[in-house]
Amino acid sequence: MTRTTEPTRISSLPGLVGQQATVSGWVTHTRSSGKVAFVTMRDGTGILQCVVVKPQVSAETWEAFQQLTLECSFSVSGEVKADARAPGGVELGVTELRLIGPSALDYPIQPKEHGVDFLLDNRHFWLRTPRQVAIMRIRNEIEQAIHDFFYERGFLRTDTPILTAAIGERSGLFATEYFDEGNAYLAQTGQLYGEALAAAFGKIYTFGPTFRAEKSKTRRHLTEFWMIEPEVAFNDTHANMDLQEDFVSFLVQRVLERQMPALKELERDVSKLEKVKAPFPRIDYTDAVATLQKKGSAVQWGEDLGAEDEALLVEDYETPIFICNYPKEAKAFYMKENPADPRTVLCDDMLAPEGYGEIIGGSQREDDYDKLLHRIKEEHLPLEAYSWYLDLRKYGTFVHSGFGLGLERTIAWICGTPHIRECIPFPRLMTRLHP
Numbered sequence: 001m002t003r004t005t006e007p008t009r010i011s012s013l014p015g016l017v018g019q020q021a022t023v024s025g026w027v028t029h030t031r032s033s034g035k036v037a038f039v040t041m042r043d044g045t046g047i048l049q050c051v052v053v054k055p056q057v058s059a060e061t062w063e064a065f066q067q068l069t070l071e072c073s074f075s076v077s078g079e080v081k082a083d084a085r086a087p088g089g090v091e092l093g094v095t096e097l098r099l100i101g102p103s104a105l106d107y108p109i110q111p112k113e114h115g116v117d118f119l120l121d122n123r124h125f126w127l128r129t130p131r132q133v134a135i136m137r138i139r140n141e142i143e144q145a146i147h148d149f150f151y152e153r154g155f156l157r158t159d160t161p162i163l164t165a166a167i168g169e170r171s172g173l174f175a176t177e178y179f180d181e182g183n184a185y186l187a188q189t190g191q192l193y194g195e196a197l198a199a200a201f202g203k204i205y206t207f208g209p210t211f212r213a214e215k216s217k218t219r220r221h222l223t224e225f226w227m228i229e230p231e232v233a234f235n236d237t238h239a240n241m242d243l244q245e246d247f248v249s250f251l252v253q254r255v256l257e258r259q260m261p262a263l264k265e266l267e268r269d270v271s272k273l274e275k276v277k278a279p280f281p282r283i284d285y286t287d288a289v290a291t292l293q294k295k296g297s298a299v300q301w302g303e304d305l306g307a308e309d310e311a312l313l314v315e316d317y318e319t320p321i322f323i324c325n326y327p328k329e330a331k332a333f334y335m336k337e338n339p340a341d342p343r344t345v346l347c348d349d350m351l352a353p354e355g356y357g358e359i360i361g362g363s364q365r366e367d368d369y370d371k372l373l374h375r376i377k378e379e380h381l382p383l384e385a386y387s388w389y390l391d392l393r394k395y396g397t398f399v400h401s402g403f404g405l406g407l408e409r410t411i412a413w414i415c416g417t418p419h420i421r422e423c424i425p426f427p428r429l430m431t432r433l434h435p
Contacts, residue, residue, distance in 0.1 A: 007022055007023060007024045007043075007075065008021040008022060008023050009023070009043060009045040009046075010023060010025070010041075010042070010043050010045050010046035010047065010048045010088065011045035011046045011088075012045075013046075013048065013080050013088065013090045013092075014088060014089055014090050016080045017080050017081065017082045017090060018079070018080065018081075019079070019080055020077065020078065020079055020080075020095075021077070021078070021079075021080050021092065022075060022076070022077040023041070023043060023048060023075065023076055023077075023092065024043060024073070024074070024075040024076075024100065025041040025042050025043030025044075025048070025073070025074070026041060026042055026043070026071050026072065026073050026074075026128070027039060027040070027041055027068050027069065027070055027071060027072050027073075027074065027103070028040045028041065028042055028047070028070070028071075030065075030068050032065075034054075035053065035054040035055060036051065036052070036053055036054070037051075037052040037054070037062075037065050038050070038051055038052070039052065039065065039068060039076070039094075039097075040087075041074070041076070042128075046087065046088050047087040047088065048086075048087065048088065048090070048091070048092060049083075049086045049087060049091040049092070050076050050078070050091065050092045050094050050097075051091055051092070051093055051094060052065050052094045052097065053093075053094075056095070057094060057095060057096070057097070058096070061094070061095075061096055061097045064097045064098060064099050065097055067099050067102070068099065069102065069103045069104075069105055069107070070103060070107045070110070071103040071107050071125075071128070072099065072100075072101060072102050072103035073099075073100040073101040073103075074097060074098060074099050074100050074101075075097075075098050075100060076092060076094055076096070076097045076098075077094070077095055077096040077097075078092045078093045078094040078095045078096070079092070079093045079095070080092060081093055107125070108122045108125055109122055109125045109126060109128075109129065120421065120427070120432060121434070121435075123425075123426055123427070123435055124435050127425060130265055131265065131266065131422075132422065133262075133265075134261075134262035134263075134265040134266050134415075135262075135266070135411065135415050135417060135422055135423060136425065137259060137262045138255055138259050138262050138263070138411060138414060138415055139407075139411050139423065139424075141254060141255055141258055141259050142251055142254070142255065142407070142410065142411060142414070143207075143407070145250065145251050145254040145255075146207065146228055146251070147207075148254075149247055149250050149251070150205045150230065153203070154203055155203045155204060155205050155230060156197075156201045156203065156204045156205075157204075157205060157206075157207065158194070158197045158201070158204045158205070158206055159206065159208065160187070160190030160193035160194060160197075160206050160208065161187060161190075161193065162186060162187050162208070162209065163176075163178065163184045163185070163186065163187070164184065164185055164187050164193075165181070165182075165183075165184060165185070165385045167185055167188060167381070167385075172212060172213030172214050172215070173185045173186070173188065173213055174186040174211050174213045174223075186211035187208075187209075187210055187211065188210055188211060188212055189210055189227065189229065189404060190206035190208060190210070190227070190229050191206075191229050191231065191334075191402060191404065192334070192389050193206075194206050194229055194230075194231035194402060195231055195365060195389070195392060195400060195402070196388070196389075196392060197231065198231040198232060198233045198400055198402070199233065199392060199396070199398065199400075202232070202233045202234075203230070203231075203232050203233070204230065204231055205228060205229060205230040205231070206227075206228070206229045207226070207227075207228050207229075208226065208227070209224055209225070209226055209227075210224075210225060210226070210227045211223060211224050212225075214430075215430055216430065217429070217430055217431075218307065219418060219419040219420060219421075220307065220356075220357055220409060220412075220420055221420070221429075222408060222420055222421070222424065222427055222428055222429065223428045223429060223430060224424075224428040225406060225407065225408050225420075225424065226406075226407040226408065226424070227404045227405065227406055227407065228404065228405045228407060229402060229403065229404045229405075230243065230247075230402050230403065231400060231401075231402035232400060232401060232402060233398055233399075233400050234398060234399055234400065235364075235399070235400060235401040235402075236346075236364055236399055236401060237324075237336070237346040237347070237348065237362075237363065237364040237401055239401065240348070240362050240363070240364060240401035240402065240403060241282065241322055241324075241348055241362070242278075243403075244322075244348070244350055244360055244362060244403055244405075245278035245279055245280045245320070245322075245350075246278055247405070248276070248278075248280075248320060248350065248359070248360070248405075248410075249276060249277050249278045251410065251414070252273050252276040252414060253276075253277075255273070255414055256270060256273055256274065263415075266415050266416060266417065267416075268414075268415060268416040269416065272318070272353070272354065273414065275318045275319060276318075276319050276320065276353075277319070280319050280320050280321055280322055280350070281317060281319070281321045281322065282321075282322040282324055282348075283313070283321060283322065283323055283324065284323075284324055284325050285323055285324060285325050285326045285327070285344065286301065286325075288305070288313055288323050289301050291312075291313065292305075292309050292312055292313065295312050297309055297312060301327070302327045302329060302330065303327075303330065304326070304330040305323065305349075307357050310351050310355075310357045310358060311355040311357070313351060314351050314352070314353050314354070314355065315355075317353055318353060319353060320350050320351060320352050320353060320359070321350070321351050321353075322348045322349070322350055322351075323348065323349045323351065324346075324347070324348045325338055325341065325344040325345065325346065325347065325348075326344060326345060326347055326349075327343055327344055327345075328342075328343060328344060328345050331345050331347055331363070332363075333366075333372075333375040333376055333378070333379045333381065334363070334365055334366055334372070334375070335347045335363040335364070335365065335366060336363065336364040336365055336366045336367065337366065337368075337371060345363060346363060346364040347361070347362065347363035347364070348360075348361075348362050348363070348403075349361050349362075350362070352409070352410075352413040353413075354413065354416075356409065356412060356413035357409070358406075358409070359405060359406055359409045359410050359413060360403050360404065360405045360406075361403060361404055362401065362402060362403025362404070363401065363402075363403070364399070364400070364401040365400050365401060365402070366393075367393055367397045367398060367399055367400065368393065368397070369390060369393035369394055369397065372389075372390060372393055373390060376390075407423075408420045408423040408424050409423075411423040
């Protein structure tokens with residue numbers, strides 16, 4: 001069987017100067033000055049300016065140019081020419097142009113200002129714009145860097161259930177009937193299963209969608225988001241934070257190395273990202289509360305820290321910071337009691353600079369069977385749903401730690417974009433399930 005030849009991609013054209021090429025893509029702009037016409041196209045790998053000179057092309061090609069409208073698809077053939085002024089440093093001298101898929105004149109997103117709600121209603125088109133393309137390229141780079149980081153360090157990628165009977169956090173749950181088994185819940189975290197996998201493989205990570213039915217409309221919340229959750233056998237809370245700061249430093253440096261054009265498109269101040277290198281400051285919760293009170297916050301010891309408190313804490317730092325050892329009542333049931341202060345647990349939140357807030361929550365896990373059982377009962381959680389989780393402490397318990405990094409919050413910080421909704425292809429918000 002004869003294979004169809006794949007069209008040349010715009011990104012490869014700088015290596016084809018002086019040669020003939022055929023490129024397929026979509027129209028972003030057209031203009032004409034009588035006998036010379038210009039078409040700017042994109043194909044997902046780059047932007048290309050095409051020059052159509054009427055006396056040098058057939059009548060059919062010139063007529064095809066006249067039919068081009070915003071976002072129609074077409075193919076174009078011609079000679080690749082070097083031009084330092086053109087996007088990517090090359091342009092195409094057109095010899096043939098063919099319309100593939102017409103686009104109606106009322107294409108929703110025009111070259112003008114649109115409101116955010118309108119853009120979200122048309123997210124399937126908004127994704128085609130240069131800013132959104134840049135954010136998605138950085139998202140892709142971060143996702144690949146995540147896998148590279150853990151693979152190079154001997155972690156096993158594992159997948160945990162999305163439907164579960166056991167919950168990990170206090171926030172809202174999405175419930176669904178599960179045959180004759182009662183309610184199942186969309187996973188808030190893969191962590192509990194990750195702990196079981198760490199007992200089998202030593203070092204694991206999960207990477208998947210998680211769901212929180214929180215009625216929140218802040219710029220930092222989605223109801224569906226992606227989370228990366230490593231779990232490491234025999235790591236204590238200090239080793240856990242070491243891993244976190246190495247991980248985040250790696251992700252930032254990777255984007256700086258490979259996605260500078262995307263950062264430039266976003267007008268990101270990269271000098272701020274260049275300062276993100278381990279180690280990061282580690283601040284005890286009690287000290288953090290004292291600092292906040294001096295800065296005018298009304299927060300009291302025992303309360304969780306809100307977004308405004310987090311912004312106050314990071315304003316004096318150029319790197320992320322850790323807030324460690326929160327009060328037991330403010331955190332999840334599975335966190336290890338702090339032997340130095342039983343009112344608190346061995347945990348940490350990593351706060352990103354520039355006011356982006358928490359991007360990681362981590363902890364050493366409670367490995368004492370009786371203490372974990374007591375905490376489950378305190379939280380009025382169903383024992384039958386956690387029997388297998390308690391078994392991990394009954395048969396060969398071990399010190400272990402892990403954390404969860406919110407992918408979209410991390411992308412928002414690295415991109416410098418103010419709202420998390422732009423950091424996932426199709427955001428799910430409290431009031432949005434379309435498209």
